[in-house]
Amino acid sequence: xxxxxxxxxxxxxxxxxxxxxxxxxxxxxxxxxxxxxxxxxxxxxxxxxxxxxxxxxxxxxxxxxxxxxxxxxxxxxxxxxxxxxxxxxxxxxxxxxxxxxxxxxxxxxxxxxxxxxxxxxxxxxxxxxxxxxxxxxxxxxxxxxxxxxxxxxxxxxxxxxxxxxxxxxxxxxxxxxxxxxxxxxxxxxxxxxxxxxxxxxxxxxxxxxxxxxxxxxxxxxxxxxxxxxxxxxxxxxxxxxxxxxxxxxxxxxxxxxxxxxxxxxxxxxxxxxxxxxxxxxxxxxxxxxxxxxxxxxxxxxxxxxxxxxxxxxxxxxxxxxxxxxxxxxxxxxxxxxxxxxxxxxxxxxxxxxxxxxxxxxxxxxxxxxxxxxxxxxxxxxxxxxxxxxxxxxxxxxxxxxxxxxxxxxxxxxxxxxxxxxxxxxxxxxxxxxxxxxxxxxxxxxxxxxxxxxxxxxxxxxxxxxxxxxxxxxxxxxxxxxxxxxxxxxxxxxxxxxxxxxxxxxxxxxxxxxxxxxxxxxxxxxxxxxxxxxxxxxxxxxxxxxxxxxxxxxxxxxxxxxxxx
Amino acid sequence: xxxxxxxxxxxxxxxxxxxxxxxxxxxxxxxxxxxxxxxxxxxxxxxxxxxxxxxxxxxxxxxxxxxxxxxxxxxxxxxxxxxxxxxxxxxxxxxxxxxxxxxxxxxxxxxxxxxxxxxxxxxxxxxxxxxxxxxxxxxxxxxxxxxxxxxxxxxxxxxxxxxxxxxxxxxxxxxxxxxxxxxxxxxxxxxxxxxx
Numbered sequence: 134x135x136x137x138x139x140x141x142x143x144x145x146x147x148x149x150x151x152x153x154x155x156x157x158x159x160x161x162x163x164x165x166x167x168x169x170x171x172x173x174x175x176x177x178x179x180x181x182x183x184x185x186x187x188x189x190x191x192x193x194x195x196x197x198x199x200x201x202x203x204x205x206x207x208x209x210x211x212x213x214x215x216x217x218x219x220x221x222x223x224x225x226x227x228x229x230x231x232x233x234x235x236x237x238x239x240x241x242x243x244x245x246x247x248x249x250x251x252x253x254x255x256x257x258x259x260x261x262x263x264x265x266x267x268x269x270x271x272x273x274x275x276x277x278x279x280x281x282x283x284x285x286x287x288x289x290x291x292x293x294x295x296x297x298x299x300x301x302x303x304x305x306x307x308x309x310x311x312x313x314x315x316x317x318x319x320x321x322x323x324x325x326x327x328x329x330x331x332x333x334x335x336x337x338x339x340x341x342x343x344x345x346x347x348x349x350x351x352x353x354x355x356x357x358x359x360x361x362x363x364x365x366x367x368x369x370x371x372x373x374x375x376x377x378x379x380x381x382x383x384x385x386x387x388x389x390x391x392x393x394x395x396x397x398x399x400x401x402x403x404x405x406x407x408x409x410x411x412x413x414x415x416x417x418x419x420x421x422x423x424x425x426x427x428x429x430x431x432x433x434x435x436x437x438x439x440x441x442x443x444x445x446x447x448x449x450x451x452x453x454x455x456x457x458x459x460x461x462x463x464x465x466x467x468x469x470x471x472x473x474x475x476x477x478x479x480x481x482x483x484x485x486x487x488x489x490x491x492x493x494x495x496x497x498x499x500x501x502x503x504x505x506x507x508x509x510x511x512x513x514x515x516x517x518x519x520x521x522x523x524x525x526x527x528x529x530x531x532x533x534x535x536x537x538x539x540x541x542x543x544x545x546x547x548x549x550x551x552x553x554x555x556x557x558x559x560x561x562x563x564x565x566x567x568x569x570x571x572x573x574x575x576x577x578x579x580x581x582x583x584x585x586x587x588x589x590x591x592x593x594x595x596x597x598x599x600x601x602x603x604x605x606x607x608x609x610x611x612x613x614x615x616x617x618x619x620x621x622x623x624x625x626x627x628x629x630x631x632x633x634x635x636x637x638x639x640x641x642x643x644x645x646x647x648x649x650x651x652x653x654x655x656x657x658x659x660x661x662x663x664x665x666x667x668x669x670x671x672x673x674x675x676x677x678x679x680x681x682x683x684x685x686x687x688x689x690x691x692x693x694x695x696x697x
Numbered sequence: 698x699x700x701x702x703x704x705x706x707x708x709x710x711x712x713x714x715x716x717x718x719x720x721x722x723x724x725x726x727x728x729x730x731x732x733x734x735x736x737x738x739x740x741x742x743x744x745x746x747x748x749x750x751x752x753x754x755x756x757x758x759x760x761x762x763x764x765x766x767x768x769x770x771x772x773x774x775x776x777x778x779x780x781x782x783x784x785x786x787x788x789x790x791x792x793x794x795x796x797x798x799x800x801x802x803x804x805x806x807x808x809x810x811x812x813x814x815x816x817x818x819x820x821x822x823x824x825x826x827x828x829x830x831x832x833x834x835x836x837x838x839x840x841x842x843x844x845x846x847x848x849x850x851x852x853x854x855x856x857x858x859x860x861x862x863x864x865x866x867x868x869x870x871x872x873x874x875x876x877x878x879x880x881x882x883x884x885x886x887x888x889x890x891x892x893x
Contacts, residue, residue, distance in 0.1 A: 184865060185852040185887065191772075195779040314872025360870040362889065487879035490870035491889050522889040526851045526861070530844050535820055536813075537759050540860055543851065546876070546884040 139165040139391065141688075142413055142428040144398045144443070147245025148674045149661040149681045150434035151376025151384070152288070156685030157432070158389035162692075165426055166384070167396040169418060169435075170241035173248065175354055175377045178367025180216040188215045201225055209473055209626035210238050212249065217365050220249050228581060230570050235584035236625035237438065243394060244377040245436065246628070247674075249365045252341045252373050252493070253518065254294045255671035256285050256305045260504070265667045268512055271466060271561035272637040274666045275647035278305070284679035292374040292678070293347045293355070295494070296339030304499040304671070310344045312337045317486040318521035318549045319496050325610040326498070333501045333606075338518065340494040341374035341675075354382055360490035373493070395419050399579055401431065401447040401456050401657065409697070410456075410657045416577055430656045430688050430697060434681065437630035437662040438567060442582055444634065444659075445569045457634070457644050457651040466632040467565040467586045468668040471515065471557030471596050473622035476603035478612035480521065480549040487523065487546055495520035498553070500670050502598065511594035512560065515670050517603065519553025551612065555599030558670040560591050561632055565624070586624045629673050631665035649684035656697040658684045737771065739778040739786075744793060747804050748773055751796075751839065752846040754816045761860050764846045767853035773845045792838035799835035857886035 140162035143153045150166065157164045180188070194213045199206050202213045204224040212221050220240045229237060240246055259278040266273030282305070289308040297312035315323065315337055323335035342358045355371035355378055364373050371378040384390040395418040402412045402425065412427035433440040441464050447456035455463045495518050501507060502514035524547030534542050565586035573581045588596070600617045607615040620626075637643025640652035649664050651657045660681035662673060669676075691697045737745040749770040756764035764770075777786055797804050800815045807815065816839055823836035830837050850856040857863035863886035876882055 182865075184854070184863070185857060186854045190776060190780050191848055191852055193776075193780055196782065197779070313870060317873045320873065358870075360867040361865070362887075485876050486873060487876045487882075488870070488872050488874060488889065489864075489879045489885075490867035491885075491887060492870045492872065520889065523884070525884060525888040526847060530847060531824060531840075533821060533824060535755055535817060535843070536757055539847075540756060540759060540761070543847075544860060544883045 137412075137425060138427040139163045140428060140692075141165070141430045141432065142167065142426055143432045143434055144413065145245060145434035145436060145439060145661065146243045146247075146376050146381065146392075147434065147436060147661070148247045148250065148376065149677045150245070150432070151247060151380030152678050152681040153432040153434050153658075153660060153685055154376075154384040154390055155380040156682050157430075157689065158384045158387040160685070160689040161389065162430075162689065163389050164384070164391070165428065166381075166390055166392045167398055167413070167415065167426070168241075168243045168245070168392070168394050169397040169439075170243060170245075170394065172392075172394045173243045173367075173377055175371060175375075175382060176369055178369060179219065181363065181366045181369050183216060183366075190215055192216055194218065204236070205238055207236055207621070207623075207626075209236050209620050209622035212238065212365070216363075217249065220365070220367075226576060228573075228575065230573060230581050230583035232583055232585035233587050234623040235586060236623045237584070238625070238628050239436065239439075243381070243392070244375050247375040248367055248377060250375075250628075250674060251672065252364065253497075253672040254289070254292075254296075254307075254339050254341045254675040255497075256307060257281070257669045257671060257676055258303045258305055260303060261667065261669040261671075264513065265561075270512065270667070272635065272639065272642050272666060275636050275638045275643075280647070281676070281679050281683065284683040285675065288675065288678040288682055290348060291351070292341050292379055293343045294339055294341050294675070295344035295358075297336055299334065299336055299499075301334065301499055303501075303504050307339070308348075309339070310348075313340070313342075313344055313492055313494050315496060316488055316521050317483050318480050318551055321480070321483070322521065322551060322606075322610055323496070326606055329609045330501075330606065332505060332507065333498060335496050335498050338494040338497045342493050343372050351383060352379055354378060358493065360492060362491035362493045364493050396424075397577060397579075398435065398443055399446055399577070401443065402427075403447070403449045403451055403456065403654070405449070405451055408654070410654055418577075421577070429692060430658070432681075432685070432688070433657065433659040433663075434661045437633055438582055440659055440661055440663050441567055441633040442569070442579075446580065452653070457653045457657065459640060459653050460642055460644060462563070462635060462642060463644055464568055464633050465563050465566045466561035466635055467567060467584075467624065468559045468561055468629075468631040468665065469624050470559060470627035470629045470668065470670060470672075471555060471588065471592055471599065472627035473554065473620035474596055474599050474618065475517065475519070475552060475554035476600065476607055476615060476617045477550060477552035478607040478610075478615040480551055480612050483549050496553075509594075509598070511591050511598075513558035513591070513595070513670065515555045515557035515595055515599050517553040517555050517599075519551065521549055521551035523547050523549055551607065552618075553603055555596075555603065556627065556629075556670050556672070557592065557595040557599055559588065559624075559668050561635065561667060562589055564589075565632075567633060584625070588624060629662070629668070631662040631668050631673060634659050634663040635666045636664050637666060648687045649680055650687070655691070658688055660684050737774040739774045743805070744790070745770060745774065747793060747797060748842060750804060750812060751816055751842045754813050755843050755846045756850045762855040764850040764853075767850050767855045769846055769849035769853065772849035772853075773842075776845065788832050789838070789841060791833040792835065792841065795833060796835040796838040851886065861886040863887065 445455040498517040500514040634644040823840040
């Protein structure tokens with residue numbers, strides 16, 4: 134037992150787990166970091182430097198790839214390519230149940246989805262943290278913006294976020310590296326939007342790519358962005374934030390981290406006498422060998438549904454319905470962002486303007502609905518992410534061009550097109566839930582997760598307005614061939630999983646307190662997306678990072694005080 | 698434009714039932730695909746020769762290499778072997794057979810000018826027919842082969858580097874510059890695609 138005992142255990146190495154590992158080890162805790170997948174060291178990105186002609190099949194999935202990834206090749210996802218398929222789980226080996234359809238896209242390896250994430254980094258605003266309480270939706274957040282703000286500063290400074298200062302109440306500014314540039318058509322659209330629609334603003338996306346060197350010297354492995362736009366393969370330049378390139382090297386440097394890979398945590402160990410969690414039970418993914426590890430404090434960062442699976446599977450006389458589940462809310466209130474709808478258009482003119490380099494970022498139109506004096510028949514709102522660029526050679530396929538004239542025509546950049554997609558807020562609802570199906574087991578003998586969630590009335594109203602407003606703005610800008618699009622997408626498609634172990638003030642209606650600490654077991658902290666009490670419409674990863682760092686500080690303080 | 702949307706607009710380009718799982722393409726071993734490389738694995742030798750002949754008309758060698766130089770026939774072979782479904786394979790082979798009967802003689806027995814005339818005529822016919830195009834017809838074969846030839850070629854090294862322009866590591870981003878200042882002023886081989 135002694136050799137398996139640490140000060141802290143962190144379960145998972147994605148966005149949240151990496152931050153927990155860094156913060157706990159830097160504050161002197163001997164920390165065991167567990168991941169259910171194999172090791173990926175920074176730089177160990179096999180396709181990162183491949184040219185288009187070095188990838189088989191034009192980077193498209195083969196029949197065999199599609200057979201192994203029936204979920205990950207649904208229309209709402211694009212990750213199963215020759216250059217990135219190795220980062221996503223095999224759906225046949227990793228099944229789940231869908232009482233109602235749910236898009237669950239995941240990667241089991243060190244770094245988790247921090248390797249493949251979209252990197253868009255936005256703060257929640259004061260109005261986001263007040264909305265539930267004001268409107269009587271779900272439960273009130275137990276914290277306010279002022280509680281997180283310094284932690285947003287802290288993580289932005291460390292990871293590097295490129296963006297512009299805008300003074301918007303619905304989208305607080307941060308500690309930014311220089312903003313990336315807009316293209317000429319994006320500027321044109323920006324000016325027309327602000328001219329014709331008061332209160333709406335188009336800004337460059339805020340992204341965790343280094344547009345300039347970091348403002349600190351703690352991450353020598355991270356270099357500025359090279360504008361290859363191949364981030365999802367893993368960046369050998371360390372130019373975007375991933376656990377692999379950023380937080381895990383920092384944790385390793387302390388000498389306080391022990392990492393064990395292929396370690397599937399399937400249960401938390403609860404000690405009735407102490408009233409605490411004492412450790413975790415682990416299965417080796419390759420051998421099935423079972424091990425127990427022990428620690429004073431446990432950070433659950435296994436991803437929203439990963440953590441929820443472990444907690445639901447950890448039953449005892451004290452917690453017959455799942456670990457920490459006195460409220461009955463564990464597994465409920467699934468949130469994601471509305472995803473997959475928007476519009477596109479062709480933009481005439483600007484033929485003599487172009488760009489160089491491939492920008493791993495787009496424009497952002499922050500939420501403007503139900504902000505200030507705007508009042509809608511639904512609650513909350515949405516933001517748009519989009520971009521404008523020139524069409525490539527594919528435009529020539531259905532033209533009469535053939536032979537030498539086709540080659541010549543392909544050398545000219547095509548017309549400009551612009552498109553944008555809405556990300557809408559999803560309200561917490563007790564009806565949207567995930568449970569364990571004990572009648573069906575995976576290859577390790579663990580019960581499968583069963584998803585039962587769908588968008589409700591408020592989401593449907595937002596989805597309609599996302600399309601209406603996009604069409605209206607492109608039309609008002611005078612663009613041509615304005616059309617809407619709607620990708621077939623289920624809840625989950627935004628890969629912004631949230632809500633299944635929510636924070637709140639009252640242990641009767643929430644799983645965690647305002648410190649991401651379990652109401653019912655004070656030495657267990659949950660800092661992945663499952664803690665989210667409401668979803669906002671902003672990409673949530675930055676908030677997970679800030680809240681993880683904040684929770685880690687609190688955990689260390691409480692350990693020192695002897696409270697946990 | 699994000700990739701999902703871009704892929705969607707790609708399939709909109711495909712006429713009717715011709716939409717294939719992918720029209721974006723390039724093969725793993727362009728070098729191996731050039732003359733002297735291993736034989737085709739999906740197509741028979743005569744089928745491969747017909748495809749090569751058509752591909753050569755669609756993207757010929759000019760002052761820059763053409764699709765055959767870039768190994769595109771082998772790319773098409775690999776796509777049918779491993780990517781396309783059995784129905785798509787069957788459809789393409791049937792369209793190829795129809796194409797071979799569309800001229801006054803089998804395609805490989807035609808002279809160079811006759812070959813070009815036939816491919817040009819069928820290509821125009823395919824575009825004129827539009828959505829109603831029969832996927833196993835001779836015009837459908839030409840249009841499908843055009844898409845595959847362009848995909849294979851414009852993602853090949855000569856296509857990217859000698860016809861279009863490609864910089865593996867740009868090192869900087871300039872969002873709004875005159876076309877004349879954007880490298881050599883040609884279209885970028887890889888357009889900006891936002892992946893959200």
